[in-house]
Amino acid sequence: MGGETPFFKLENLTKHLGGAQIWCKDVSAINGDAHKAYHATVNALICKESGKRYIAGDTGAGMFGKNLAMAAKKMNLKCKIFMGTKDISRQAPNVKFMHDAGAEVVPVDSGSKTLVDAVSECMRHYVSNCDNTHLAVGSAIGCNIFLKICAWSTSQISRELKKQLIKEFGEIPKLKLINVIGGGSSALGFWNEFIDFDKKHVELIGVEAKYAAPLSTNAKVAILHGAAQYCLTDKEGQIAETHSLSAGLDYPGSSPLHGLLKDSGRARYTNASDKEALAAFKLITKLEDIRPSLEPAHAWSECIRLAPKLKKNDVLVVNNCGKGYKDKKIFIEQLGYYPK
Amino acid sequence: MKNSIKNAFKIAKKENRPAFISYTVCGDNTKDKSLQILNSISNDLDIAEWGIPHNCPTADGKDIQNSSYRALQNGIKLNDIFNLVKKFKKTKPSKPIILMGYYQIIFNYGERKFIQKCKASGVDGLIVVDLSFPDNKNFAKLCKKNSICFIQLIAPTTTIKRMKEIIKSSHEMIYMISTISTTGSALKYSIKRIIKNYNVIKKIKPSKNVVIGFGITEKTISSLRSADGLVVGSAICREITRSLKHRQNPVTNVSKLVRKLRNKII
Numbered sequence A: 001m002g003g004e005t006p007f008f009k010l011e012n013l014t015k016h017l018g019g020a021q022i023w024c025k026d027v028s029a030i031n032g033d034a035h036k037a038y039h040a041t042v043n044a045l046i047c048k049e050s051g052k053r054y055i056a057g058d059t060g061a062g063m064f065g066k067n068l069a070m071a072a073k074k075m076n077l078k079c080k081i082f083m084g085t086k087d088i089s090r091q092a093p094n095v096k097f098m099h100d101a102g103a104e105v106v107p108v109d110s111g112s113k114t115l116v117d118a119v120s121e122c123m124r125h126y127v128s129n130c131d132n133t134h135l136a137v138g139s140a141i142g143c144n145i146f147l148k149i150c151a152w153s154t155s156q157i158s159r160e161l162k163k164q165l166i167k168e169f170g171e172i173p174k175l176k177l178i179n180v181i182g183g184g185s186s187a188l189g190f191w192n193e194f195i196d197f198d199k200k201h202v203e204l205i206g207v208e209a210k211y212a213a214p215l216s217t218n219a220k221v222a223i224l225h226g227a228a229q230y231c232l233t234d235k236e237g238q239i240a241e242t243h244s245l246s247a248g249l250d251y252p253g254s255s256p257l258h259g260l261l262k263d264s265g266r267a268r269y270t271n272a273s274d275k276e277a278l279a280a281f282k283l284i285t286k287l288e289d290i291r292p293s294l295e296p297a298h299a300w301s302e303c304i305r306l307a308p309k310l311k312k313n314d315v316l317v318v319n320n321c322g323k324g325y326k327d328k329k330i331f332i333e334q335l336g337y338y339p340k
Numbered sequence B: 001m002k003n004s005i006k007n008a009f010k011i012a013k014k015e016n017r018p019a020f021i022s023y024t025v026c027g028d029n030t031k032d033k034s035l036q037i038l039n040s041i042s043n044d045l046d047i048a049e050w051g052i053p054h055n056c057p058t059a060d061g062k063d064i065q066n067s068s069y070r071a072l073q074n075g076i077k078l079n080d081i082f083n084l085v086k087k088f089k090k091t092k093p094s095k096p097i098i099l100m101g102y103y104q105i106i107f108n109y110g111e112r113k114f115i116q117k118c119k120a121s122g123v124d125g126l127i128v129v130d131l132s133f134p135d136n137k138n139f140a141k142l143c144k145k146n147s148i149c150f151i152q153l154i155a156p157t158t159t160i161k162r163m164k165e166i167i168k169s170s171h172e173m174i175y176m177i178s179t180i181s182t183t184g185s186a187l188k189y190s191i192k193r194i195i196k197n198y199n200v201i202k203k204i205k206p207s208k209n210v211v212i213g214f215g216i217t218e219k220t221i222s223s224l225r226s227a228d229g230l231v232v233g234s235a236i237c238r239e240i241t242r243s244l245k246h247r248q249n250p251v252t253n254v255s256k257l258v259r260k261l262r263n264k265i266i
Helices: A011-017 A036-049 A063-074 A085-090 A092-100 A115-129 A144-154 A156-169 A185-194 A256-263 A274-287 A294-309 A324-335 B004-014 B031-044 B062-073 B078-091 B103-109 B111-121 B137-145 B160-168 B191-204 B234-245 B250-263
Strands: A007-009 A021-025 A054-059 A078-084 A104-108 A133-136 A175-180 A202-209 A221-224 A227-230 A267-272 A315-319 B019-025 B047-051 B097-101 B125-128 B152-154 B173-177 B209-213 B229-232
Touching: A007 A156, A011 A021, A011 A274, A011 A294, A021 A156, A036 A054, A036 A063, A036 A133, A036 A144, A036 A185, A054 A063, A054 A115, A063 A078, A063 A092, A078 A085, A078 A115, A085 A092, A085 A104, A092 A104, A092 A324, A104 A115, A115 A133, A144 A156, A144 A185, A144 A256, A156 A185, A156 A315, A175 A185, A175 A294, A185 A202, A185 A256, A185 A315, A202 A294, A221 B103, A227 A256, A256 A267, A267 A274, A267 A294, A274 A294, A274 A324, A294 A315, A294 A324, B004 B019, B004 B209, B019 B031, B019 B062, B019 B209, B019 B234, B019 B250, B031 B047, B031 B078, B031 B250, B047 B062, B047 B078, B062 B234, B078 B097, B078 B111, B097 B103, B103 B111, B111 B137, B152 B160, B160 B191, B173 B191, B191 B209, B229 B234, B234 B250
Parallel strands: A021 A315, A054 A078, A054 A133, A078 A104, A175 A202, A175 A315, A202 A267, B019 B047, B019 B229, B047 B097, B097 B125, B152 B173, B173 B209, B209 B229
Antiparallel strands: A007 A021, A221 A227
16 A cells, blocks of 8 residues: 655744644655555455455445545455535546446445445445445444444554654654544544544544534534534434535535544544635645645644644644545636646 | 234235235335325235334345435434334234334343333234344244244344244244345355245244345246235335435335235235
C-alpha cells in the first residue's frame, strides 16, 4: 500500500496562523488516496479467506468503492459497489476508476440518493446473497462486527503516528488530534492508539459537516443499519435527510464507537459548514503543497479556527485522509479554480 | 379476544388449510384507502398484518419500499396507525391484527408507551424485523405481560442451536423466512427445501404455529399449503402500485387478488 504515510509540519500554515504548531498526517499519500485502502484491503482478505467469491460494498465519496474495486481485482473477487445516484454524478472520477477496475457500480435511486440509501441497498443485497457474498460496510457503521472490521483496519494510521511522534518529539507530546467525521472510520483509525491517554494529554476532536452532524448537534440515539447510534431523525423517528457538499459526510448517522467516545467525554465533536471547508481548502492549498479532498477540508477548517488561540508548544495534528482530485469539479464550481 | 391469534390457527386447522395472512402497509396509499383495503379483504383473511412505514426499511424489497414511501408521503404517523387499528377492530373485533415494523420507530416512541398504545387500540401481535433474538427478550416479555404476541423470526441461516433457543422463548406464532432475500423477491430455494426447513422447526416444537413468508405469490402459494400459515405481502403491495399506476381502484383489485390467493389454499 506504499508503506508508512508521511507525517510532517506545515511550516507556512503554522507561521500564518501564529499559534499552535500544525502537523499533517498525510494519509492521502497511501496507494488508493484515502484511509479506505486499509479497510477495503482487510475486507477483501476476509472475503477471500472465507471462501466467498463475491464482495459487495457501499460508498458515498467513492473512496471506499474505488479501494474495494482495486482490492477485489487484486484478489480475483467479483465486486459490486452500491452508490447513490447523486453521488455517482458528483464523484465521477472515482466512479470511472471503479469501472476501470472491473467493479459493477449499482446506482441507488431511492430516498435521498446518497450514502444512507446506498448502505441500505447494499445490506439488502447481502441479505439476499449471504451464501456467496461478503459484505464490506464502507465505514465504521452497521452491526457490531462490521464496525470492528473497519475501525481495526484503519487503526494502522495511529500505530504509525505514534512512532512518528516519538521520532519527532522523543515522546508523545501534548496533542490535539483533529479528524473529520462522516461515518467516522478515519477518525477511529487516527485515534485508536491514543484513546487510553488522558484527554488533557491527547485531545480528540471530531469535525462533522454542519448539516449532517448528529454528534455535535445533540441528535437523539436512533437505530439505523443494525446499530444504535447518534443519528438525525424527525419527530416520528424517521431518518432525516442531510445536506453536505461532501458526499463522504452526507450521512445522518455516526459510528456507535463515536457515540461511546462522546458519551464518555473522551472526544469532543464540532462541525464546519460547506463554506468553511472551502475556505480552509483555499488557505491550505495556497500555503502548502497538500491537496485535501472536501472531507478533510472540514478538519482543516477546525484546525484554522483553533490554532491562533493556542500557544507555540501546543501540537495540532490533522488527518489529511483523502486526496482532493475527486472533488476537482466541485472546487472549480465553488471557487473558480483548482490549484496545481 | 385474548387468544385471537391462537383461535385463527385453530379454525384454519379445523378446516384443514393454512391460516392466510396478508401484509399491507398502513397508510398506503392514504390512511382511508389502507383501511378500506383491509376492511374489504378481511373476510378472506385469518390474520391481518399491517406494516408501520419506515423510510429506511432495510429488510424490504422494492414493492414494500414503494408502499412505505407512498404512506409516508401522505403523512401517516404512528398515532394515526393506532387510530386506524382501533377503527378496524371496531368493525372486525375478532379478526386478529399484527403490526410489523422496524425497531427505530418503537424505540423513538418509547417501548412501554408503544405497547400500551397497541393494547389500547387492539393490536394482537407484533413483528419487529430488526430486533432479533436475544436482543428482543425484554421487549417480548413486555409484550406477553400485555397479552400481545411477540412473533420471533427464524431465517434460513439460523442454526439449529439458535433455533431451539428462539423457539423456547417464542409465543404462539413464529415467522419463518422462506429464503435468503429481502421481502418480495423470487424464491431462491426450491419448495422442497423450504418445506424441509419448516419441518425442522415444527419437529422441535410441534405445538407452535409456524407461518412462512417472503416471496410467496399466486404461483407458489398452493405448493406451501402444508404450513400452519402463509403470509403474502409484496404481491399485494405490487397490486396496489399497479392499480394506482393504471388509475384503477386498489380496493377492488386487491380484494380480487386476495380472494384468488385464498382460493388456492382452501
